[in-house]
Amino acid sequence: MKVNGKHFRSIWLEGKKIKVIDQRNLPHKFEIEELTNLEEVITAIKDMHVRGAPLIGATAGFGMYLAVKKAEEKKSEEIIEESAKQLIQARPTAVDLKWTVEKQLKEIKKGNSFKEKKEIAFKTAKKITDNSAEQCRKIGEFGVKLIKEISEKKKAKTVNILTHCNAGWLACVDFGTATAPIYKAQKNGIKIHVWVDETRPRLQGMLTSWELMQQKIPHTIIADNTGGHLMQKGLVDLCITGADRVALNGDAANKIGTYLKALAAKDNEIPFYVALPSSTFDLNLENGKNIPIEERNENEIKFIKGLNKEKITEVLIAPEKSSARNFGFDVTPARLIAGLITEKGICKLDKKSILKLFPEFKKRLINDLNE
């Protein structure tokens, strides 16, 4: 998508150089970072230079390439498995990370030398990244139908969409998950307006509003507390969020606070959709009860970063001695979700429908049982 009119992905190659956008100082500063070794990749994931389940996955893909490079330098095959573990531990909730690293491990095993393994890892990472962008493009094509329907019902009046966190192209490789239908709607000339939850504590909503501003899509930032009131007042037609991990019954872990918006949507009979690529399904989970919920540092609550006199400045907002807790995600029960927007189509919220849309899941589950 666009930054100052120029096309960007959130992760890209320049030759063999791996480049990402360091998202920590967005929306204030647009900074590019090169990831040259495994440690830098782990830091980038853990400290959220890159964030969003699909982008974390893509970055970890290249992390595995750098892991093989490290293994070659140190002449130790073990480093590959160790690195895989370190990468998976960098962020516990996003299942794409685990999926990518495990896929890489499987592929890398096919190489007979470090050189071959390295080539395989690089190619696989590149393929995962391109696939990820393509999946988001397809999510946009399926999701836009929902927006079009509402637009028609409203006789082409503006469709108001609420989103939480950033499931935009910055969180993916391109297009975004929750935002892909929005970008596609704009392309198709549908009148839209987006309510952007600021998404405390990390304020990822500011990334979403930055994306939408770059793309010239009308939008309004709101405090996370506001969505319920807007829904009560008829100012929201549709909710779309992303997801970090979705169980086989459709229970969806996503950024903390998603559950509250889904409750309000249900209470006001507003359709609440979750957009995700198939890699976000966790086939090991029948439901969302046991999805691990990351707890992060309390200082992400107690301090806020912003711009003061052109300088990124951190301010303490809490009483210094009060403590805070910082859960990163919550689980929205399937019963509150109208549908899952995936790269294969829009799916109902039950195991049967999910397995029907993704026959490869059924195959994998049967394989696992036979192993």
Next chain:
Amino acid sequence: MKVNGKHFRSIWLEGKKIKVIDQRNLPHKFEIEELTNLEEVITAIKDMHVRGAPLIGATAGFGMYLAVKKAEEKKSEEIIEESAKQLIQARPTAVDLKWTVEKQLKEIKKGNSFKEKKEIAFKTAKKITDNSAEQCRKIGEFGVKLIKEISEKKKAKTVNILTHCNAGWLACVDFGTATAPIYKAQKNGIKIHVWVDETRPRLQGMLTSWELMQQKIPHTIIADNTGGHLMQKGLVDLCITGADRVALNGDAANKIGTYLKALAAKDNEIPFYVALPSSTFDLNLENGKNIPIEERNENEIKFIKGLNKEKITEVLIAPEKSSARNFGFDVTPARLIAGLITEKGICKLDKKSILKLFPEFKKRLINDLNE
């Protein structure tokens, strides 16, 4: 309640001097302000040096005293009515403000000279303030029973209470509304812990945590997004919030985001109580649909104030060109509320129960009909 071990109210007299705590720089700086004229009172209410429905009411009471003083100086009776209008318009949602100003107008009319009117206004303001504190004390006595019951059920294990915004003594004159039962529970030796919603955009949760810290009550600050997850995980036993205006059917306007927590409480079968003095009921409203919802400046969303190197500093957190909307309140439907904790007892959520607990309401309604 206590500040650094010393007893304070949020508004008090030193002779005829009216003193308040300027709450804008809390929790970082504790500053006292003297209100010497009507204009200062209006600014203090509008710009939230003082905030919280009961304290706004008490401050407006003294505002009316200063209005009579101004009328005397300018030798114009009209100034009294004009000032009353200005005061009511300073904050549109809190009904205590309207209630106090109208009560003052009625009392002031009884005076035959500016001197008499001034004396009446001063006495009435003082009485309203003392009554307000006493009402909160009683709310504490009734509310603590709910906490005690849960404590007994949990065999004296810690009772976890979630609150939103600041309905503490800083929002009232003393004790607070939502916090009064909490302070009373501490006094009675019940083990408690409070989850404090930070309450964006104005971060009134930081006032609540400051209060609780001063009072040595265990508490944890959370992002507004977090309450639902905590309830799902069984980490909340009881919710108590304040209210800014409650309709005759029990629909309650309170700080934006209250509705979302009430939905989550309902979904997880956790009792959700609203604490309020009787002055917060709006007898003109059968339900909450037409409660006016204040919309404030977008910069309260786009900028955040905090402490940087000992200095109060404001930082921009949003893309500069993105716009924001800032609704101050939402309405929680009565169906989501377990009970109203008032100075007369705990009340069920329907007009009949409310009128039974407050026979003076019925009298006023009948009077209005006969007029």
